Amino acid sequence: MSDKAISIPPFEQAAAGTAAAVNAGMGHVLLITGMSGAGKTSALKALEDLDYEAVDNVPLSLIGSLVAPAQPVFGGGDFQRSIAVGIDIRTRDFGVEPFLEELDHLVSENAIEVKMVFLDCDDDELRRRYVETRHRHPLAQDRPVSDGIEHERRLMSPLRGRADIVIDTTGLAPGELKGILQGHFEQAGKQGLAVFVISFSFRRGLPREADLVFDVRFLANPHYDPNLKPLTGKDREVADFISADAGFRQFFEGLTKLLQPLLPRYAAEGKSYLTIAVGCTGGRHRSVFIVDKLAAWLREQNQHVRLNHRDL
The missing domain is CATH 3.40.50.300 (P-loop containing nucleotide triphosphate hydrolases)
Structure with a gap:
């Protein structure tokens, strides 16, 4: 499978x-x-x-x-x-x-x-x-x-x-x-609410199970740097490259501000599971970095988190 x-x-x-x-x-x-x-x-x-x-x-x-x-x-x-x-x-x-x-x-x-x-x-x-x-x-x-x-x-x-x-x-x-x-x-x-966070490649299609989908293809793409291309979003060099993008901080702060009030509301409505998908072109750099960072933030909010890098 x-x-x-x-x-x-x-x-x-x-x-x-x-x-x-x-x-x-x-x-x-x-x-x-x-x-x-x-x-x-x-x-x-x-x-x-x-x-x-x-x-x-x-x-x-x-x-x-x-x-x-x-x-x-x-x-x-x-x-x-x-x-x-x-x-x-x-x-x-x-x-x-x-x-x-x-x-x-x-x-x-x-x-x-x-x-x-x-x-x-x-x-x-x-x-x-x-x-x-x-x-x-x-x-x-x-x-x-x-x-x-x-x-x-x-x-x-x-x-x-x-x-x-x-x-x-x-x-x-x-x-x-x-x-x-x-x-x-x-x-x-x-x-409690279980939160599933998935990184994916738009080339391979949207995860059909996703409740919320975020497109991070607007961020600087490490794929075009020959030193970063063979790496993934889990590597420090790639993380530093994406973090240096002028739009990264504003995006991530906006993402967490959006999710912070939503999570307790979903739980109050009786929702047991929430799947958040983050996609980029190849599913190896930007989406992987963002998903790892988002999962860390969710754990800081005492959320039960499961993480899946679908196309890595």
């Missing part, structure tokens, strides 16, 4: 009763779905390492009884374990409408927190994975893999739109995916 990672829509409305249950230590449920080949198996293995009970391809008709708070998987006592359930187009009796109905039922009927994680991936990367593994696409047994990917993307679009978290696994190694999941879920049950 590789490259991008994370966004957050609707289900921050897990209701007051659900929030109270989670804060009291009750286990919660992650429904892991997405494009075939996008990394569901790797995600479930990573969540197992985070002490989730992970099960795959449970028939939709059985999910309700599986995740009911009274079930043994949640312990029934003071220790109540969380569960991650893998669901995709290969799941028995799978259908988008039944899936969404079951999701709504779980959210409304159970005193537990339920979140959907959608794993996405670039079409070219998915094709490459199928070619490398010599697997057939489940929706294109006798047709080209690209036909199956196109069909599945149309089919799964409503689920992507309803997901609480979208993780783009393009270019991500399994260890990187685990790090992203760890950033989201290792502190399950704890309160």
